[in-house]
Structures are given as structure tokens and as C-alpha cells.
Amino acid sequence: MNQNGTDENPVLRDPDVRLMLRAKGGDETAFTKLVANYQDRLVGVLAHLLQNKDAAEDLAQEVFLRIYRARHGYEPTAKFSTWLFRIANNLANNQRRNTGRKKEVALNVNDSGPLGPRPGERVIAEKSGLMPNRQFDKTEMCAMVQSALATLNEKQRMAVLLHKFEGMSYVDIAAALETTPTAVKSLLSRARDNLREILEPYVKQGTLGTTETEEE
Amino acid sequence: MAKLARLSPEQRENLAAYLDGELEETAVQEIEQILAVSPVARHEVDMLSRTWDMLNSLPAHKASEEFTQKTVTTMRAGELPAPPLASRALKQNARRGAVLTLWALVLAVCGYVGFTATHQWVPNDSDQLLDDYEIISNLDKLQEVGNIEFLQVLKAKNTLAEHDEHSSK
Numbered sequence: 001m002n003q004n005g006t007d008e009n010p011v012l013r014d015p016d017v018r019l020m021l022r023a024k025g026g027d028e029t030a031f032t033k034l035v036a037n038y039q040d041r042l043v044g045v046l047a048h049l050l051q052n053k054d055a056a057e058d059l060a061q062e063v064f065l066r067i068y069r070a071r072h073g074y075e076p077t078a079k080f081s082t083w084l085f086r087i088a089n090n091l092a093n094n095q096r097r098n099t100g101r102k103k104e105v106a107l108n109v110n111d112s113g114p115l116g117p118r119p120g121e122r123v124i125a126e127k128s129g130l131m132p133n134r135q136f137d138k139t140e141m142c143a144m145v146q147s148a149l150a151t152l153n154e155k156q157r158m159a160v161l162l163h164k165f166e167g168m169s170y171v172d173i174a175a176a177l178e179t180t181p182t183a184v185k186s187l188l189s190r191a192r193d194n195l196r197e198i199l200e201p202y203v204k205q206g207t208l209g210t211t212e213t214e215e216e
Numbered sequence: 217m218a219k220l221a222r223l224s225p226e227q228r229e230n231l232a233a234y235l236d237g238e239l240e241e242t243a244v245q246e247i248e249q250i251l252a253v254s255p256v257a258r259h260e261v262d263m264l265s266r267t268w269d270m271l272n273s274l275p276a277h278k279a280s281e282e283f284t285q286k287t288v289t290t291m292r293a294g295e296l297p298a299p300p301l302a303s304r305a306l307k308q309n310a311r312r313g314a315v316l317t318l319w320a321l322v323l324a325v326c327g328y329v330g331f332t333a334t335h336q337w338v339p340n341d342s343d344q345l346l347d348d349y350e351i352i353s354n355l356d357k358l359q360e361v362g363n364i365e366f367l368q369v370l371k372a373k374n375t376l377a378e379h380d381e382h383s384s385k
Contacts (some may be wrong), residue, residue, distance in 0.1 A: 203267060
């Protein structure tokens with residue numbers, strides 16, 4: 001109860017929570033609106049998490065279906081986005097367990113195919129001391145960053161994606177990952193260290209991650 | 217020396233949280249003091265920040281154009297009409313009753329099998345005594361007999377049975 005003597009759940013201020021409550025009441029249009037609002041965000045995060053856009057769309061659809069099926073028992077206890085990404089994280093974990101897949105980055109440069117080392121492999125090769133001596137184009141840079149992201153474990157990667165692309169706070173990320181804000185702080189710190197370790201050589205050479213001031 | 221001192225693990229974690237705007241005020245002040253005097257720390261912050269910004273080069277994946285329609289169609293297809301509540305309750309009760317009856321039958325059969333097995337296969341000392349009753353009741357006489365062959369001769373001649381009849385009168 002607030003100071004005015006009325007019951008007020010702060011979560012109800014979230015417009016998406018209100019849409020979900022309408023969907024709970026049978027308003028299908030409200031749920032369709034939620035899907036439209038979140039589809040790109042959800043597919044975007046899952047695509048980087050799973051590194052496969054088709055799988056990301058399938059999983060995103062499953063997330064929405066789960067939410068739809070659970071609508072009758074929906075009780076707003078958190079922001080809608082936190083709830084949605086918690087379901088997404090759980091489904092992604094289940095899928096990984098079922099398929100038994102492990103994301104690994106090729107660490108041995110000698111594993112390159114006939115076309116030579118892939119950008120991601122060059123990242124690892126150049127850690128050994130060979131410094132880049134040319135500018136990388138956008139595609140190569142993107143591939144390099146994707147490879148660096150792939151070296152993170154699933155929890156670190158999800159925390160990075162939620163913080164970077166969803167702008168979620170440590171508290172919200174903790175709710176989505178079903179952990180504590182202290183654990184999220186540790187996850188993100190280690191993730192940043194890992195990313196820095198791989199990408200720093202390119203920043204130092206000025207070939208990647210150049211800031212606008214450097215480009216002047 | 218403080219300028220080149222390595223950051224502790226806690227300080228390194230706080231640097232990342234500082235960049236994320238997730239540090240409480242006292243810790244922010246501590247970090248800013250460290251940054252003011254330590255080029256190592258300043259370098260760390262710079263590198264962490266710039267490599268983090270490189271994530272902006274990742275492509276922005278979007279859902280396909282038909283995603284919403286596909287999802288809504290699947291949603292509707294999954295919604296089958298639920299049977300009326302009363303018949304559902306009746307079916308549930310009937311199923312429970314059937315399960316309980318089945319369990320009762322299984323327990324009864326197990327009980328019967330167990331009793332029969334015990335009765336037939338587990339030796340009972342009383343049964344053994346009943347079987348040997350004739351011998352036991354004439355034990356005092358039989359103990360005076362020398363060997364089994366003599367008994368068999370007596371039995372063949374029905375001598376023992378006649379003696380019993382005579383005794384009972």
C-alpha cells in the first residue's frame with residue numbers, strides 16, 4: 001500500500017505488463033502487439049547467443065508461444081522484458097542441453113581450410129605476437145567480434161547481450177538469468193576482460209574499434 | 217609505485233561496473249581516485265571501453281517479415297476447445313476410481329499369491345507332527361522294537377492296528 005492508501009504495484013507502470021494483462025483477459029490484439037514490439041529484440045539477442053538466425057527465430061517463436069499459453073496464470077511480478085528474456089534464457093539452455101552442442105572457437109590456426117585462416121582464427125593467431133598491419137573491412141571486423149563473443153560462456157554472453165543491446169541493469173539481468181546482481185557484476189567483468197584480451201591488439205594498432213576522434 | 221600498481225580483482229570488477237554505471241557512490245569515488253593517479257587503471261578503462269564499443273559492429277538481426285503472422289497463426293492453431301468443466305471433472309473422477317480399483321485388485325492378487333506360496337512351500341512344523349502322529353502316539357512301543365523290518369512285518373499283518381482297536385475299547 002502506498003502513502004495515499006491505495007495498492008500500487010510499480011510493475012503495472014510498465015506498458016508491456018498492461019498489454020500482457022489485456023492478453024490474459026482474452027485480448028488477442030494486445031498479445032499480437034507484444035509480439036510485434038519484441039520480435040526484433042528477441043531474435044537479435046538469440047541470434048547472437050545461438051549464432052544462428054534461423055534457430056533464433058524458431059526459439060523466439062517458442063518463447064512467445066510459451067508466454068501465450070501461460071497468459072491465464074500471469075501475475076506481474078517483474079518488468080515484462082525481464083520475464084520474456086528469462087523464458088528465452090531457459091529455453092536456450094534447454095535447447096543446448098538437448099542438442100549437446102558446445103560452442104567452441106577454433107584455437108588452432110592449422111585447422112584452417114584451403115581458403116586460409118578465417119578472421120576469427122586470425123584473432124587467435126595474432127595473440128601470439130603477430131600484429132595486424134592493415135585495416136580490416138567491416139565484414140572482417142564483424143566476424144572478429146563475433147568470434148570474440150563466441151569465446152564467452154553462455155551466461156557471460158547472455159549477460160553481455162542483455163546489457164549491451166537491451167540496456168538492462170544488473171538487477172534486471174540478474175532476474176532474467178535467475179542469479180544475483182553481484183554474480184552479474186562478476187560475469188560482466190570477466191566477459192569484458194575476455195573480450196578485451198582478444199580484441200585489444202586491434203584497438204592498439206588502430207585498425208579496429210577506432211573512435212570518431214581518431215578517425216578525424 | 218602506486219601509479220604502476222596492479223589492480224586487485226575487486227578493483228578490476230569495480231572498473232567494469234563503473235563503466236556500466238552500476239557502482240555505488242563510495243566505490244565510484246574510490247575508482248576515480250585510482251584513475252587520477254594510476255596510468256595502468258586509466259589504460260584498463262580505455263581498453264575495456266573501446267573493446268566494449270566494438271560490439272556495435274555486430275549486425276542487428278531482425279525477425280523475418282512474416283514472423284508475427286506465423287506466430288499468431290501457430291498460437292491460434294494450438295488453442296483447441298477445452299471440454300466442458302463438468303464432463304472433465306467426471307472423467308477425472310472416473311479415472312481416479314479406475315486406478316484405485318486396479319490397485320486394490322493388484323494388492324488382493326499379491327496377497328493371495330503370497331499366502332498360497334507361503335502355505336505350500338514354507339515348511340510347517342505342525343504339519344510334520346500331524347504326518348507323524350501315528351508314530352508319535354506309539355512311540356513308547358516302537359522304541360522297544362529292534363529294527364524297522366520287524367515293524368514292517370507287524371504292519372503287514374495289521375497287528376498294530378488291531379492292538380489299537382483293542383486298547384481303545
